[in-house]
Amino acid sequence: MDPTFAIGVDLGGTNLRIAAVSSGGAILEKITTGTEVVRGRDRVIDEMCATIKALALKHRTTGSLSGIGVGVPGIIDLATGMLRESPNLPGWEDYAVREEIERRLATTVVLENDANAAALGEKWLGVGAAVDDMCLLTLGTGVGGGLVLNGRVWHGMLGMAAELGHIKVEPNGPPCGCGARGCLEQYASALAVKRMAIEAIATGQAPKLARAMDRDSELSSRVVYQMAIEGDEPARAIFRRVGWALGQTLAGLVNIFNLPMYAIGGGVSSAWEAFAPSMFEELERSSYIYRATVAREAAGDKGTSPASRSTVVTRARLGIDAGLIGAARLPMIL
């Protein structure tokens, strides 16, 4: 068989990233530019398509182009290729993204939600390479989710599945942009960490966080993590809460899916050391399926049969490239 490659696009609210990836999983070239959403969606699509064309031309000596996959933030209607909701791409709602791209490139493209694409990327070349099924939680500005079942993205009937950031953690928790209260996103996203830091400062019991906020009113979740690592108790408490919410959500997902792997990626996953202990504690308390499968492993019942597999909860591996790699994978498994 001739070697082939695909082009993957990760269209984010801040960056537009495009890569040529070989069918064997080698990243041939990676291009990152700003999305400049302010210039309008047509300009962004124009630039994207020009870069795709240039990449396709440049790498045609490598092999034939098997297809183009595009990951976009927001809720996609797969049948129509329209964005239904896209908080990070203002003005793109009900925009026929796929049609516009296909018209400019004069070829078909595969559209996918960015978190689903990231799950597919981790399944292909990342932490899930050895399993058929996995679930990915992406802790970024918000919380995204992706499900790969039997090696393929689980879309649901319209492509709106795996909105895992909107699984409820507390019935009367903080209000969420989705209209509900107490969603996972309100506990485990970068914005949630920042909100909890502001709440802690407001109690007057978090002097170090308050000083950090004085220095930089744009206090980031990374700064809060740094303080947690240095032993600041209010900062540690925030990440215990992140872990508790993740543990509860994972417990539900384990009881629902009984998958071999649940991975956690996104920027906030860098704070793994700070939230993982309380996450595992809550997961163990709240899921008897998790306890049963972990006990199984502890009892030495491992080996080569699928039945001996344990439930693995772990960090994702591909970082910001997960969505890009997954997008390139899309046309390969059509």
Added chain:
Amino acid sequence: MDPTFAIGVDLGGTNLRIAAVSSGGAILEKITTGTEVVRGRDRVIDEMCATIKALALKHRTTGSLSGIGVGVPGIIDLATGMLRESPNLPGWEDYAVREEIERRLATTVVLENDANAAALGEKWLGVGAAVDDMCLLTLGTGVGGGLVLNGRVWHGMLGMAAELGHIKVEPNGPPCGCGARGCLEQYASALAVKRMAIEAIATGQAPKLARAMDRDSELSSRVVYQMAIEGDEPARAIFRRVGWALGQTLAGLVNIFNLPMYAIGGGVSSAWEAFAPSMFEELERSSYIYRATVAREAAGDKGTSPASRSTVVTRARLGIDAGLIGAARLPMIL
């Protein structure tokens, strides 16, 4: 093709039900006996196998026997065919159910969790006949769950998936037998309705419920439902809570799966009129995917394409036969 039939078994903690079902979905014969778990598991298996043999012999003129499916309560390890947990079949834990049945019948059988079998039954001949994917919640003594994805039962890696009764509704809710707190089962099962009735009586604010309890200390969820229908406010409040918990759980499932259908069966589903209004209210509040798909239908966007389908939440249709029919279906779709 020659006509074939299969034999389905629904092995419950109280009743043993066995049926011969044609490949076209006609129930040829149905036999119900008591399970008599007190006489021990070997006796139950003996009786089951004798009945299966008699049915197979009797209906051999109908066509050839395509296989035998057995639905059992509890958590099954599919690879080994052992019951891992079986609260309704005391003493059956770590019993090699499938092996014992296969030894007596000298043929292979397909083992399945009873709630999964019920979901498959509803998918085949019941409320889900027109969809490929559905989720079933069974509100009985406990709350069971079954997932049919792409026309097949979703098992997860060990067969322990779809433990939907143990999705968390309230982090600090009532303790559950599974070791967690606030599981759906603590709000939407027959036992939960009874517990909430006892709690209401204890407040001194539920005189009618108290009198019903005086008449019969084994107060059933059906009596509480009857009182709700007659307008007793404390009884109505109990079913509003059932609906609220179901609505929350369904909101999570809709956000996770984006399926075309979620059905509710089991004895407590008879109280649909009493819990459905608060269930839909909470579902609408807590799932933007539900709102998006229902709004879509309201806007007249229906038709023949899958993309126009709405999220349907409805009562199951097959009653206590769902598990039996689903068990018979198992060998047909192997």
